[in-house]
Amino acid sequence: MKCELCGFEFEESEAARGCSGCASMGGCGLIRCPNCGYEWPKEPAWVTKLMRLLKGKKSHGSEPQG
Secondary structure (H helix, E strand, O other): OOOOOOOOOHHHHHHHHHHHHOOOOOOOOEEOOOOOOOEEEOOHHHHHHHHHHHHHHHHHHHHOOO
């Protein structure tokens, strides 16, 4: 994944390191960048699936018609 603020790329498992000092211990549903500490909500699975579906349709429909 990629931090929305600083652009640092990291694995989701690395985001849990930033939660070690937090009282909710990662149960808040936020992702924390291990580089800059910026937090943002995790994208719901249905949004991820929808985006993949839309990207697939876009690539099939973008071929030139002759």
